[in-house]
Amino acid sequence: MMTTTTTPSATTPRTALFEHLIDDAGLFPPAQLAMDAALKENAKNRAGTFRWVMGRFVVPASRLDELASAKSNAATPLKLTVILDGPGLAPRWIDGVRSDVERAFNVGKANADALAIESFEVRLPPTADAALIADLCTTVAERFPQPSIAVEIPFAKTWAIAPATAFAMLRDARANAPHLIAKLRCGGTVADAFPNATQLANAIAEAHRNGVPFKATAGLHHPLRSQVGAFEMHGFLNVLTAALAVAVGASEAELAAILEEEDRKGFRLDDTYFIWRRRRFDTAAIETMRRTAFLSYGSCSFTEPISDLLHAGFLL
Numbered sequence: 001m002m003t004t005t006t007t008p009s010a011t012t013p014r015t016a017l018f019e020h021l022i023d024d025a026g027l028f029p030p031a032q033l034a035m036d037a038a039l040k041e042n043a044k045n046r047a048g049t050f051r052w053v054m055g056r057f058v059v060p061a062s063r064l065d066e067l068a069s070a071k072s073n074a075a076t077p078l079k080l081t082v083i084l085d086g087p088g089l090a091p092r093w094i095d096g097v098r099s100d101v102e103r104a105f106n107v108g109k110a111n112a113d114a115l116a117i118e119s120f121e122v123r124l125p126p127t128a129d130a131a132l133i134a135d136l137c138t139t140v141a142e143r144f145p146q147p148s149i150a151v152e153i154p155f156a157k158t159w160a161i162a163p164a165t166a167f168a169m170l171r172d173a174r175a176n177a178p179h180l181i182a183k184l185r186c187g188g189t190v191a192d193a194f195p196n197a198t199q200l201a202n203a204i205a206e207a208h209r210n211g212v213p214f215k216a217t218a219g220l221h222h223p224l225r226s227q228v229g230a231f232e233m234h235g236f237l238n239v240l241t242a243a244l245a246v247a248v249g250a251s252e253a254e255l256a257a258i259l260e261e262e263d264r265k266g267f268r269l270d271d272t273y274f275i276w277r278r279r280r281f282d283t284a285a286i287e288t289m290r291r292t293a294f295l296s297y298g299s300c301s302f303t304e305p306i307s308d309l310l311h312a313g314f315l316l
Contacts, residue, residue, distance in 0.1 A: 013274040014315070015052070016286035017240060022305060023055040023081060023215070023298040027063065029189055031300035035063065035070045042078070045302045050315065053306065055296045056118060060085040061100035064107040068115065077116035081150075081298075084122040093125050094135050105143040119148035121183055121215075126160035130169050137177035150215050152183035157192045158199065163206040171210035181295065182212050186234045187219015194219060194231060201242065201255035208246040208293065216297040222308050225262050234259060236297055236305065237267065237314070241276045243294040244285060269314050 024045070025031075026038040033041065042057055056079045059067050064082065071078065082104050087096030101120070108117045120140055124132075133151065140149055151170065154160035167182065174180050184203055187194045195203070207214050216239055221228065224235035242255045250258075258276060261267075268275040273282055281289075299305055309315040 011283055011287070012271050013281070013283050013286055014269055014271075016283050016290060017269070017274060018053045018309070018315070019290070020053070020055045021236070021240075021290075021296055022053055022302055023058050023296050024302055025058040025217070025298035025300050026302075027059060028298070028300050033300075035066050039067075039070055039078075041302070050306050054302060055079075056081040058083060058121075058298055061103055062086060064103055068107050068111045071111060071114045077112070077114055080115055080117045081119045081121060081148075082117055084120055087122060087125075094132070094139060097122060097136055098139050101140055101143050117144065117147070119150065120144075121150040121152065123152040123154055123183075124161065124166075126154055128161060128169075130172060133169055133173045133180075134176070137173060137180060141177070146179055148179045148181060149177065150181045150183040152185060152217070153203070155185045155193065155195055159195075159203065163203040167203075167206040167210040167212050170212045174212065180212075182207060182214040184214050184216045185218050186216050186239070186297075187231065191231060194233070197234075197256040197259040198252070200234065200239075200259055201252045204239070204242050204255055205246055205252050208243075211292075213293055213295050215295050218298070220297050220299060221301070221304060223305065223312060223314065224264060224267075225260060235261075236299075239297070240289075240294055241267070241274075241279075244274070244281045244289050245276070245279055247285070247289055247293065248279070248281075250279070264312055267314075 024042050026033045026041055045054055058081045060083045062085050084097055084100040086100045087093045090096030104117055108115055153166045170182055219233050220236040222235055223237040225238050226233055238259045242258045245258055266277055273280050
């Protein structure tokens with residue numbers, strides 16, 4: 001896990017859980033901020049008390065030129081995750097990947113003083129196989145030797161590629177591309193974009209069985225599972241807890257129960273342990289999980305989850 005001088009000096013279950021957890025996806029729905037507004041908000045949060053919770057700034061490859069034009073004069077380069085959003089438009093999926101990676105390389109090289117491209121994300125086509133994933137890794141590595149590459153398994157009512165199949169392919173590909181990880185979609189703007197607790201539990205279990213780290217995206221607006229409008233939204237603290245529990249032998253049924261937990265009293269966090277019901281995790285277990293399992297999640301708001309964590313007493 002990355003370290004930074006802005007992180008509190010004492011490592012506790014709290015800091016281990018939340019350090020660099022939230023990637024800034026303010027450009028994306030539902031916030032969908034304009035570029036200038038998103039960068040202004042990001043700069044404010046990077047200077048704030050809880051800057052140690054913030055991860056990378058997420059930007060589509062199609063908006064990299066816009067970002068370069070609007071970039072701030074920060075003292076250190078802005079750390080970026082680039083979404084490869086062109087593959088679906090190209091005649092061949094890999095051609096879109098190649099075009100986006102080349103754009104990222106050129107923008108990054110021209111703006112190395114202000115922008116640091118550290119990772120990529122891309123949605124796999126439903127027909128993806130091992131050969132296509134290998135092509136993806138090779139294409140990115142031609143320009144970026146050691147980036148994190150998060151591949152999203154498409155979801156619409158169900159996973160387009162069964163988690164057992166998808167994570168096995170990623171496990172095998174990681175032998176030659178150790179920075180390859182998975183991206184789990186936990187929601188969206190329509191009901192069909194939300195996996196239920198059983199489906200998400202199965203994906204988290206398969207990630208663990210195959211030793212594949214993952215990041216999460218979409219719908220994780222609040223720490224705990226909650227009803228928001230018409231949607232039952234997963235909580236990012238629920239996902240963190242499930243990732244901890246699977247590592248100590250929890251069944252998929254228990255993972256689903258964790259993901260469905262809405263009672264704040266079911267969780268406790270102090271300077272020694274993070275506890276859910278009868279499960280207890282110390283700082284070392286949390287640090288290992290954050291390094292090898294659940295790496296981060298993308299949120300269109302940084303202040304909202306921070307506010308929720310403060311209100312619930314998880315951040316002091």
